[in-house]
Amino acid sequence: MDGTTDQAGLGSTRLEHAAFHPTDAALFQSELGDRQVLDALAAAVYVTDAAGRITYYNEAAAALWGHRPALGQAQWCGSWRLFWPDGRPLPHDQCPMAVTLREGRPARGLEAIAERPDGTRVPFVPYPTPLHDASGRLVGAVNMLIDISDRRDAERAAQQLSAIVESAEDAILAKDLDGVITSWNSGAERLFGYTPDEAIGRPITLLIPADRLDEEPEILRRIRAGERVEHFDTIRRRKDGSLVEISLTISPIRNAQGRIVGASKIARDITERRQAQEQQQLLLREMDHRVKNLFTVASSVVALSARSAGTVSDLTSAVQGRLSALARAHALTLSPASDLEPAAQRSTTLHALISAIGAPYDDGPEDVGARIAVTGPDVPITGRAMTGLALLLHEFATNAAKYGALSTPTGRVDVACSEQPDVFCLEWTERGGPPIGGQSTSEGFGSLLARLTVTSQLGGELSRDWRPEGLVIRLSVRRDRLTN
Incomplete structure (x- = not known):
């Protein structure tokens, strides 16, 4: 043993066998114990002399x-290369350890990046921290390096999550167990109208209509029990x-x-989804209504044809003719099937449309239009208005064939047209049909469909x-x- 440790920073005093005084032995044991403690630390620690030359480092420092x-x-730091947090190179002689040795004070509150030889x-x-001897002279410094990779990863993940939450289309918010709002993203602001400053710190009941306040205690009960509430459809109130x-x-x-x-709550506006579902149901009901009507009308067409047919051949010809006219009339109630048939290019006149709708119910070829007589001014019809009016007139004629004037051999319909500024009027009058007992007390689907067509598409009134x-x-x- 030569009396010198292999890392000079903690054991640079030479120990001669001949002069091994008990005091020296105590100093040696103290320094040896200090080194063992530093070697056992999980944090990177190293020591330099006053000139910045590294005299000791532990295993954690070598690993870092x-x-x-x-x-x-x-000198100053054992890293291969150093960088500032923004990626700029950091010369070793400007690192925090060099500043500490140069100025004789701790250089705290800084961060840096060490690059290993493999590029990591x-x-x-x-x-x-500077080290001084008993006289106050600077003799070196000790440095501890704390690896913050995990913290950086957590911060980066938190920033990414925050960015995702903030940019989400859905409303995302959080509340505590007392129901007080603690976070509020831009999606929540768009959906509910409140800014974060207006919402955070206020009770979540701010958004709940009075008739649904009983939902919140139940939601909080389930959250306290650790349950997740998924796809709970409800109604909330906006700022306006x-x-x-x-x-x-909702998740705990x-x-x-x-x-x-x-x-945490994720709220998604389902207004469009609800409207789409309602539209789908409306279309299914309309299809069901049309199919039933067509069977009923087809039966009426056969009965009507049988009254005037003298032979089977006459009956067959009459039924075929009326069914073909019915098919043509029904086709008028359909919107364009594709962009190849733009709605604006479909056109007719109101009188022609009524004649096409009434053709299946005529008594015979020589009396075309006799059962549905049209008087008054005519008007052009183009675009989607043609489909809407055809749907209405088809509904009128179908009901007349099932229950009204067209269900009897002598029944007739008079259609009187008139004009007012900005408004076109039509009066459909049935006569010669079965007696009417009174007004219907309920609105059937056909009547509902007609009313919606008139109010929403044609901007008119129906009575x-x-x-x-x-x-x-x-x-x-x-x-x-009428022309759009």
Whole structure:
């Protein structure tokens, strides 16, 4: 043993066998114990002399640097290369350890990045501290390097999550177990109208209509029990007082100890989805209504044809002719099937449309249009208005064939047209049909469909008058809606 340790920083005093005094032995044991403690630390620690030359480093420091620098030669820091957090190169003689040795004070509150020989970069926080002897002279410094890779990863993940939440189309918010809002993203602001400053810190009941306040205690009960509430469809209130249909997904929020401390909510506006579902149901009901009507009308067409047919051949010809006319009339009620048939290119006149709708119910080829007589001014019809009016007139004629004037051999329909500024009017009057007992007390699907067509598509009004001698329907539509 030569009396010198292999890493000079903690054991540079030479110990001669001949002069091994008990005091020296105590000093040696103290220094040896200090080194064993530092070697056992999980944090990277190294020591330099006053000139910045590294005299000691522990295993954690070697692992952080990715290599073992030569003692007494490497200066200020043992890392292969150094960088500032923004990626700019950091010269070793400007690193926190060099500043500490140069100014004789701890250089704290800084971060840096150490690059290993294999190119791996490790973010760390240094804690350099100057060392002085008994007289106060600077003799070196000790530095501890804390690897903050996990913290950086957590911060990066949190930033990414925050960016995802903030940019999400859905409303995402959080509340504590008292129901107080604690976070609020831009999607929530768009959906509910409140800014984060207006919402955070206020009770979640801010968004709940009075008739649904009982939902919140039940939601909080389930959250406290650790349950997740998925796809809960409900209604919430916006800042302007309007109501919006939403689908809620609610999940418990747990702290680091696993204790439930709140709930996160994802709210999605389902107004369009509801409207699409309602539209789908409307179309299915319309299809069912049309199919039933067609079977009923087809039966009426056969019965009507049989009254005037003298032979089987005559009956066959009459039925075929009327069914073909019925098919043509029904086709008018359909919207264009594709862009190859633009709605604007489909056109006719109101009188021609009524004649096409009434053709299946005529008594015979020589009396075309006799059972449905049209008087008054004519008007052109183009675009989607043609489909809407055809649907209405088809509904009128079908009901007349099932229950009204066209269900009897002598029944007739008079259609009187008239004009007013910006409005076109039509009055459908049935006569010669079965007696009418009174006004219907319920609105059937056909009547509902007709009313929606008139109000929403044609911008008009529709009324019915159930007279004993026959039904009278009054229809008024905006002229500008007849050509779009």
